[in-house]
Amino acid sequence: LCSLNPDHDRLxxxxxxxxxxxxxxxxxxxxRTIIRSCVKLSYDHAQGFIEQPEKEWSRAELPPITNSFGVPDVMKRVLxxxxxxxxxxxxxxDNGALRLDQVKLQYTLDNETGLPNGYFVYQQKDSNRLIEEFMLLANMAVAHKIKNSFPDKAILRRHPSPQQKPLEAVEELCKNLGLNISTKSAGELQRTMWKYYGEDEFSLA
Known part of the structure; x- marks a missing residue:
């Protein structure tokens, strides 16, 4: 019922x-709306558009596209x-958001036995972040709508403030390792962490 398979009406x-x-x-x-998507893209398909905007993609390289849309229509909207x-x-x-990601490992499986035979670090790409941003935007919009419409009855999830003492211990540990970070605020922590992000697979994860 909740799938976004193309060419199907969804309430x-x-x-x-x-x-x-x-x-x-x-x-x-x-x-309330009725939506009907025209194509079901994977993250890799969307990432391909983002990384190669000048490429002339063919229909054979993508899942079926319906409702009289073409590849240029889909690509234009993704970009x-x-x-x-x-x-x-x-x-x-810029407004002080903090991002703390955990490295995610994915495993490759043997075709015959189905057992793991290797692993790699899963990397977050622009196509992942695209979906993430609009999910966050929708969640925040709905939260504001509920709060404003039902101020006395709204139940909203809110993360508590971190305890300062453990943060200070982490800051001191990092300082001893030659990493100067600040835990005064979420924005300040993120700003100082940016300095140490690299281009390796773990930084991009």
Whole structure:
């Protein structure tokens, strides 16, 4: 029922924004909708568009596209959404967002036995972040709508503030290792951590 298989009607509750390329929201609407997607792209397909915007993609390289849309239509929308997502992400971090990721390992399996025979570090790419940004935007919009509509009854999830003493211990440990980070605020911690991000597979994970 919840799958987004193409060319099938799906009953949904939607948030629809009027938004520009810079991520500036001018209007939003909440309501019941019927959606019908035209294609089911994987992260790799979307990433291909993002990394090779000048390439002329053929239908044979993609899943079936329905509803009279073509490859250029799909690619144009992915690139536009990615541009908006990059600006939304920048705004979040400029406003003090903190990102603490754990490295995720994925395993390769033997075709005959089905047992693991290797592993690799899963890397977050722009296509992953594209989906993440719009999921966050929708979640925050709905949270604000619920809070404003039902201020006395809204139940919202909120992370508690971290305990300062363990943070200070981590800051001291990092200092002894030659890493100067600040735990005064989430934004300050993120800003000082950026200095130590590299281009290796663990930094990109």
């Amino acid at each position: 949904t509750f939607s948030v629809i924004w009027t938004i520009d390329e810079q991520g500036q929201i001018y209007d939003e609407w909440y309501g 536009l959404l990615n541009k908006i997502a990059l600006n939304l992400r920048k705004q979040r971090f």
